[in-house]
Amino acid sequence: MSKFFLKNKNVVYVGGLGGIGIGSCKALLAKGIANLYIVDKQENPNLISKIQKENQASKIHFCSMDITKPDEIKKCLTDIKDIDVLVNGAGICDDTDVDKEIAINLTGLIKTTILAFELMDKSKSGSGGVIVNISSIAGLKPMKGKAVYGATKHAVVGFSRSLGNDFYLKKTGISVLCICPGYTETPMATLENVTKGTFEYSGDLCKEVLTEKPQSADEMGELLVKIVEINKNGSVWLCRMGTMEEVVLGEYEEPK
Numbered sequence: 001m002s003k004f005f006l007k008n009k010n011v012v013y014v015g016g017l018g019g020i021g022i023g024s025c026k027a028l029l030a031k032g033i034a035n036l037y038i039v040d041k042q043e044n045p046n047l048i049s050k051i052q053k054e055n056q057a058s059k060i061h062f063c064s065m066d067i068t069k070p071d072e073i074k075k076c077l078t079d080i081k082d083i084d085v086l087v088n089g090a091g092i093c094d095d096t097d098v099d100k101e102i103a104i105n106l107t108g109l110i111k112t113t114i115l116a117f118e119l120m121d122k123s124k125s126g127s128g129g130v131i132v133n134i135s136s137i138a139g140l141k142p143m144k145g146k147a148v149y150g151a152t153k154h155a156v157v158g159f160s161r162s163l164g165n166d167f168y169l170k171k172t173g174i175s176v177l178c179i180c181p182g183y184t185e186t187p188m189a190t191l192e193n194v195t196k197g198t199f200e201y202s203g204d205l206c207k208e209v210l211t212e213k214p215q216s217a218d219e220m221g222e223l224l225v226k227i228v229e230i231n232k233n234g235s236v237w238l239c240r241m242g243t244m245e246e247v248v249l250g251e252y253e254e255p256k
């Protein structure tokens, strides 16, 4: 796998106005990307113009998209020409609304990834590139208090690893990376949010994720950029307390 150079590239960040989204967009812009398409449910014009003012060498665009609505995914992504990097970074952490949590964290991510494969495919009208799916540490270990959230994040790991193989890379030129952040200081990581557990009595179990020393969204963004630049297809990365490590998960090949 060759190193990926972000300079002059076009990056689409779904969930880009979120905590990790903003931290990552700042780090991506610092690499001299040409265009940043911030995709999110609701625009924040003041924040976007602030980011543009601070990064005048790049062009910042905004596309409003509810990831639970396939027609909005299609409209948003097909309006963007030449996607080099797509980050699927939208998500909620609320086990009290199973359908919504699965629709955003999993179904929406899957549909966005599949459409991005179509648009980025070098054997079609694309030029290949990198897709980054944001899972969680909850995608690598049990999340006792939030089993549904953990299920969506385990699924993101499995989905990303299943697409991140040489066959698809050779045909499409697209690599797929999976990032599993640990506790990161963002609007999601509030006690109120974290304790929206699977059962009404799950609250204390949910708080376990808060025992870890948190990392900042900016630290997470710097790690995301490093992982994109390494660009190891099918790789899974645990990013916690400002450090990153590749997580080697078994292939479990049947004995010959």
Ligand SMILES: NC(=O)c1ccc[n+]([C@@H]2O[C@H](COP(=O)([O-])OP(=O)(O)OC[C@H]3O[C@@H](n4cnc5c(N)ncnc54)[C@H](O)[C@@H]3O)[C@@H](O)[C@H]2O)c1
Pocket (backbone or CB within 6 Å): 014, 015, 016, 017, 018, 019, 020, 021, 039, 040, 041, 042, 065, 066, 067, 068, 089, 090, 091, 092, 093, 104, 134, 135, 136, 137, 138, 180, 181, 182, 183, 184, 185, 186, 187, 188, 189
């Ligand atoms: N903060 C953490 O500790 C942590 C840890 C591990 C993984 N994560 C994951 O990182 C990602 C970003 O989380 P964050 O902490 O920045 O949270 P956040 O709440 O700050 O950001 C989430 C973003 O997703 C967007 N979003 C939500 N529903 C959407 C929808 N229907 N359509 C489009 N966009 C939608 C929100 O508008 C927001 O911009 C999530 O997938 C989350 O599960 C966060």
Ligand SMILES: CCCCCCO
Pocket (backbone or CB within 6 Å): 093, 135, 136, 137, 138, 181, 182, 183, 184, 188, 189, 190, 194, 209, 210
């Ligand atoms: C501690 C922040 C909320 C839990 C997110 C783990 O993906």
